[in-house]
Amino acid sequence: MPANRIAPLMAGEALGERHWLLTFHHPETAREARAGQFVMIKAGTSAEPPLRRPFSIMAVDPERETFTLLVKEVGPGSRALCGLPPGGVAQCLGPLGRPFTPPPTGVDALLVAGGYGIAPFWLFAQEISRIGGRARLFYGGRTAADLPLLARFAESAGAVVGATEDGSSGHRGMVTAPLVEWLRGTKTPARLYACGPDAMLRAVAHLAEEWGLAAEVSLDPWMGCGVGTCLGCVVRTQAAGDPRARYRCACTEGPVFDAAQVVWPGEEASSMRRTAAERGVARAEG
Numbered sequence: 001m002p003a004n005r006i007a008p009l010m011a012g013e014a015l016g017e018r019h020w021l022l023t024f025h026h027p028e029t030a031r032e033a034r035a036g037q038f039v040m041i042k043a044g045t046s047a048e049p050p051l052r053r054p055f056s057i058m059a060v061d062p063e064r065e066t067f068t069l070l071v072k073e074v075g076p077g078s079r080a081l082c083g084l085p086p087g088g089v090a091q092c093l094g095p096l097g098r099p100f101t102p103p104p105t106g107v108d109a110l111l112v113a114g115g116y117g118i119a120p121f122w123l124f125a126q127e128i129s130r131i132g133g134r135a136r137l138f139y140g141g142r143t144a145a146d147l148p149l150l151a152r153f154a155e156s157a158g159a160v161v162g163a164t165e166d167g168s169s170g171h172r173g174m175v176t177a178p179l180v181e182w183l184r185g186t187k188t189p190a191r192l193y194a195c196g197p198d199a200m201l202r203a204v205a206h207l208a209e210e211w212g213l214a215a216e217v218s219l220d221p222w223m224g225c226g227v228g229t230c231l232g233c234v235v236r237t238q239a240a241g242d243p244r245a246r247y248r249c250a251c252t253e254g255p256v257f258d259a260a261q262v263v264w265p266g267e268e269a270s271s272m273r274r275t276a277a278e279r280g281v282a283r284a285e286g
Ligand SMILES: Cc1cc2nc3c(=O)[nH]c(=O)nc-3n(C[C@H](O)[C@H](O)[C@H](O)COP(=O)(O)OP(=O)(O)OC[C@H]3O[C@@H](n4cnc5c(N)ncnc54)[C@H](O)[C@@H]3O)c2cc1C
Pocket: 038, 049, 053, 054, 055, 056, 057, 069, 070, 071, 072, 073, 074, 075, 076, 077, 078, 079, 116, 117, 119, 120, 219, 220, 221, 222, 223, 255
């Protein structure tokens, strides 16, 4: 059950100029969070800024009752969190939302992260390893500064392929290029998981369709409340066999969705939306 608490900052670490790892004390999130879930959080106890902001839960430590976020400073809410002193407090509600579904036995998890979209995959890689599965991370950004966890992920969780648009780290170009290279070279059944900018999520969803793979994407819409009341986070989805697209709250029914059900902005809902079996997913997963 999500808990609404004052959460003290236990540790903060700067990663380069704009990213921070922030560890807060919050027993319920530490005990219950699953990869893909998030917290709604804001620094301090004052009314400014008025709304909490959503951040993916990156790591948990149930014994110490703490969880860790990877925060990129982009505006007032994230800047106030990154500026908290040790022992400073935040208002925190979590864990919230629908997590990623671990892959079935024998199916590899191909994790595709853009920028801070790596956060939920830290926890997910641990969950997959605990059930004896295998994960491989494709981690992209504009420049090396957008990949602050590249080396640490490689040390702690294993296989990582980096890609940057300017070539300053890993492959030069989009992160989907090494992913396609990998898909061409492997016969192991795989499932795709993606978290990052919309354009990347959409590209991964289309690759999944092309390769007949199941895929989940973690969407990143604006969120006001995190609990299904403000309707600020609605996204269009369409289930297989449903003739109409429907609006769903990303905070309560997501942020993780079946990629085949997302109707991307500018795309029309289709009366021909196919089931997973029709898309060849059963074959791809053996
Ligand atoms: C489910 C979920 C999980 C998230 N996980 C993380 C995470 O692990 N780490 C992290 O750093 N951020 C994460 N975010 C994004 C984070 O919530 C926003 O960056 C934050 O709300 C910005 O608040 P702000 O007050 O600092 O900036 P604002 O003043 O709200 O925004 C500053 C600038 O950032 C842009 N911006 C704001 N929100 C987003 C967004 N969601 N996507 C793209 N651009 C945005 C605005 O358009 C504006 O240009 C997540 C968002 C969602 C929905």
